[in-house]
Amino acid sequence: MSCRCPLCGAGIGAGGVAGCAGCPVAWSCDLLSCPRCGYAFPRRSRLVAWAKRLLHRAPVLAPAPATLDDVASGTTCVVAAIAGDPALRVKLAHLGLREGASVRVDQRRPAVVVRAGATRFALEPKVARRVAVQAAGGG
Amino acid sequence: VAGPARDEVVVLVGPANVGKSALFGALTGRYATVSNYPGTTVDVSAARATIGGHALTVLDTPGTTSLVPLSDEERVTRDVVLEGRLRAAAVVADAKDLRRGVALAFQLAELGLPFAVCANMMDEAEDDGATPDLELLAFRLGVEVVPTVATRGAGIPAARAALARARTSALSLAYPPPVEAAVASLLPYMPKGQAAARGLALMALGADDLDWLWPRLSERGRAHVEAARADLARAMAEPAACAIAHARLAEAERLVREAAPPPRAPRAERWRAVEALTIHPLWGYPILAAVLAAVYWFVAALGAGVLVDLLEEGLFGGYVSPLAIRLAEAWVPWAWARDLLVGPFGIVTMALAYALALILPIVSTFFVAFAVLEDSGYLPRLAVLANRALRAIGLNGKAVLPMVLGLGCGTMATLTTRVLETRKERTIAVLLLALGVPCSAQLAVVMVLLSALPAAATFLWAAVVAASILAVGWLAARLVPGEGSDLVIELPPLRWPAPGNVLNKTLGRVEWYLAEAVPIFVAGTVILFAADRVGALAALARAGEPLVSGLLGLPPAAATAFVAGFLRRDFGAAGLFRLSEQGQLDPVQTLVATVVVTLFVPCFASFLMIGRERGWRAAFAVLGLVTAFALGTGAALRAALAAAA
Numbered sequence: 045m046s047c048r049c050p051l052c053g054a055g056i057g058a059g060g061v062a063g064c065a066g067c068p069v070a071w072s073c074d075l076l077s078c079p080r081c082g083y084a085f086p087r088r089s090r091l092v093a094w095a096k097r098l099l100h101r102a103p104v105l106a107p108a109p110a111t112l113d114d115v116a117s118g119t120t121c122v123v124a125a126i127a128g129d130p131a132l133r134v135k136l137a138h139l140g141l142r143e144g145a146s147v148r149v150d151q152r153r154p155a156v157v158v159r160a161g162a163t164r165f166a167l168e169p170k171v172a173r174r175v176a177v178q179a180a181g182g183g
Numbered sequence: 184v185a186g187p188a189r190d191e192v193v194v195l196v197g198p199a200n201v202g203k204s205a206l207f208g209a210l211t212g213r214y215a216t217v218s219n220y221p222g223t224t225v226d227v228s229a230a231r232a233t234i235g236g237h238a239l240t241v242l243d244t245p246g247t248t249s250l251v252p253l254s255d256e257e258r259v260t261r262d263v264v265l266e267g268r269l270r271a272a273a274v275v276a277d278a279k280d281l282r283r284g285v286a287l288a289f290q291l292a293e294l295g296l297p298f299a300v301c302a303n304m305m306d307e308a309e310d311d312g313a314t315p316d317l318e319l320l321a322f323r324l325g326v327e328v329v330p331t332v333a334t335r336g337a338g339i340p341a342a343r344a345a346l347a348r349a350r351t352s353a354l355s356l357a358y359p360p361p362v363e364a365a366v367a368s369l370l371p372y373m374p375k376g377q378a379a380a381r382g383l384a385l386m387a388l389g390a391d392d393l394d395w396l397w398p399r400l401s402e403r404g405r406a407h408v409e410a411a412r413a414d415l416a417r418a419m420a421e422p423a424a425c426a427i428a429h430a431r432l433a434e435a436e437r438l439v440r441e442a443a444p445p446p447r448a449p450r451a452e453r454w455r456a457v458e459a460l461t462i463h464p465l466w467g468y469p470i471l472a473a474v475l476a477a478v479y480w481f482v483a484a485l486g487a488g489v490l491v492d493l494l495e496e497g498l499f500g501g502y503v504s505p506l507a508i509r510l511a512e513a514w515v516p517w518a519w520a521r522d523l524l525v526g527p528f529g530i531v532t533m534a535l536a537y538a539l540a541l542i543l544p545i546v547s548t549f550f551v552a553f554a555v556l557e558d559s560g561y562l563p564r565l566a567v568l569a570n571r572a573l574r575a576i577g578l579n580g581k582a583v584l585p586m587v588l589g590l591g592c593g594t595m596a597t598l599t600t601r602v603l604e605t606r607k608e609r610t611i612a613v614l615l616l617a618l619g620v621p622c623s624a625q626l627a628v629v630m631v632l633l634s635a636l637p638a639a640a641t642f643l644w645a646a647v648v649a650a651s652i653l654a655v656g657w658l659a660a661r662l663v664p665g666e667g668s669d670l671v672i673e674l675p676p677l678r679w680p681a682p683g684n685v686l687n688k689t690l691g692r693v694e695w696y697l698a699e700a701v702p703i704f705v706a707g708t709v710i711l712f713a714a715d716r717v718g719a720l721a722a723l724a725r726a727g728e729p730l731v732s733g734l735l736g737l738p739p740a741a742a743t744a745f746v747a748g749f750l751r752r753d754f755g756a757a758g759l760f761r762l763s764e765q766g767q768l769d770p771v772q773t774l775v776a777t778v779v780v781t782l783f784v785p786c787f788a789s790f791l792m793i794g795r796e797r798g799w800r801a802a803f804a805v806l807g808l809v810t811a812f813a814l815g816t817g818a819a820l821r822a823a824l825a826a827a828a
Binding site for chain 1: 198248249251253277279280282283286311313391422424425428429432433436459462463464467563566567568570571579580669670671672673674676
């Protein structure tokens with residue numbers, strides 16, 4: 045679980061993006077949608093996160109990764125859900141990025157480089173943010 | 184055994200970057216672009232090959248992961264496979280990563296089409312210690328699976344034999360119950376033909392648009408398909424397209440895990456380190472700069488320098504032109520015909536000298552450099568690094584291939600804009616190629632022109648051209664309707680390019696250049712010659728005078744160079760070069776003229792190619808826009824330079 049819904053308090057982890065299925069603007073949207081009440085809220089402020097890192101020199105709390113874009117390079121994670129249109133999801137599935145697949149993030153910038161089995165590929169951060177993940181080993 | 188019907192075909196299908204084109208070359212002995220950039224084959228190549236004692240047509244298709252198409256390229260593959268005259272399909276799979284090939288094999292099995300599997304790049308799998316058990320795979324798939332190393336020609340006789348014996352597979356996957364129920368309900372309505380109803384029904388359920396199936400269905404069939412799709416959408420949480428693809432891929436993964444051990448020693452550590460460095464957020468860029476500098480040095484120093492000197496001054500200046508002039512004077516009695524052959528706008532002295540002595544060495548060296556980049560697997564990494572910058576102009580990293588290729592030849596680059604995913608991206612890429620990306624031939628002449636000026640002029644020229652590309656791209660990203668796409672690109676392993684492949688590919692492209700460009704050079708020269716004779720060039724120069732001298736402050740003769748620039752971009756630059764040699768251009772005029780000729784309209788060949796690819800309305804729109812923009816920028820630059828002086 046990576047955060048709580050500010051409206052109804054439901055814990056939101058990987059399933060948080062499920063409300064986005066069928067949304068016409070999901071492709072360019074940074075909002076999370078609560079699976080219980082449907083309330084949409086921003087994932088987090090990058091400016092605030094950056095300022096916090098700057099002030100504390102270390103993350104205040106080490107949150108479990110929420111999307112593939114948050115996974116530290118060199119770590120393995122399990123794909124929980126992928127939002128986006130079916131064409132993109134099928135394309136990612138062919139590269140080995142499917143629900144339940146265990147993938148390794150090699151690098152985060154300028155693009156997120158992912159290894160799934162023997163296949164290596166690069167994703168734009170925007171696409172990586174649509175892939176909800178859990179820490180490997182049920183963490 | 185009955186011989187094959189005359190029009191039966193063998194089709195190579197497989198994901199991008201598994202060596203389909205190399206296998207095509209090995210089977211047919213003919214060249215098709217082999218490269219390490221996902222999605223290089225944009226057209227279907229066809230050639231004859233002897234398979235099972237019969238001469239058959241072999242087709243090489245664009246990279247495809249599924250016969251339910253996600254892109255125009257996959258649509259082409261699907262059409263070829265379902266055309267109904269398939270003798271055999273060869274599924275080309277990457278032996279290191281058979282998953283996608285196996286998923287494609289499942290689809291062919293479901294469609295009831297005869298096929299065999301080639302596990303290509305076996306050498307790399309063996310190097311990784313991940314040699315797959317192909318006998319087990321063949322047993323499970325129910326068709327022949329042969330190991331090949333297409334780039335070295337290994338396993339080709341076996342592949343030929345397997346294709347001759349290709350058969351349908353009885354394998355059948357079980358999909359989630361709602362999908363199976365929907366498939367069963369559709370079976371009676373599927374069109375009868377070579378392809379089996381079960382495969383077509385799965386396609387009807389899993390496809391985004393039914394462009395292939397729709398015209399082949401009866402009224403009732405269409406109603407049933409629509410009803411089944413709607414029912415399925417209600418019955419399942421996941422879109423049917425995803426559910427079907429996932430089920431197929433999961434089964435493929437299971438099978439591959441069984442047949443192939445996990446790689447023991449993935450790849451030598453130092454290669455891994457090099458691969459990581461090429462896309463490193465910091466070190467990736469100096470490496471990129473070094474690679475581009477090396478390419479530029481190779482093309483500019485060797486191609487534009489040594490080889491052009493050798494061919495233009497040595498061969499043409501020393502032997503061919505004097506010989507042609509002597510022959511013409513001895514044998515051609517009419518003055519006009521002599522001029523047509525060896526005059527200032529002569530076929531030998533202008534068209535052939537340009538095409539063979541000036542441009543050929545430059546594009547040949549560029550093609551060598553480009554082939555090395557392609558086969559090494561560096562281009563997708565270039566796409567990753569360039570993504571940010573290209574996003575700003577409405578494109579994504581994938582557009583780096585057409586853009587870099589545009590530095591070689593804009594016509595060829597326009598053709599490869601097909602690898603871009605959306606209409607909007609293709610339109611923007613074509614526009615920018617026509618506007619600001621100078622081809623290698625033009626670049627060489629422009630460099631010579633600028634070398635006579637202080638170094639600041641070259642920087643100014645580069646800055647104006649780059650700013651124009653950025654400004655027009657930024658505007659186009661906002662004005663061209665449609666959507667861009669996000670970068671999702673496979674990173675193939677870095678490899679040492681095989682010299683044979685580099686040579687083969689370079690020769691193939693040089694042949695293409697000769698067949699494509701030389702006739703246009705000759706035709707362009709004849710048109711120039713005729714226009715010169717009837718006084719049209721002088722008239723055009725007079726008509727263009729207010730623009731050329733008023734707006735740009737150039738001598739009227741420069742109008743002739745701009746007219747010539749449309750026939751071939753470098754004709755124009757070369758015309759200006761002659762003016763500057765004759766001392767008719769001062770430094771400011773040279774700079775203004777160079778900028779205008781760089782930004783000026785694409786050459787005749789790329790104009791024709793834009794018309795073919797994006798339609799004639801688009802071609803004329805690009806022509807008008809680019810002309811206006813080039814003249815406007817030239818006028819602005821002149822005013823700015825005058826103000827600064």
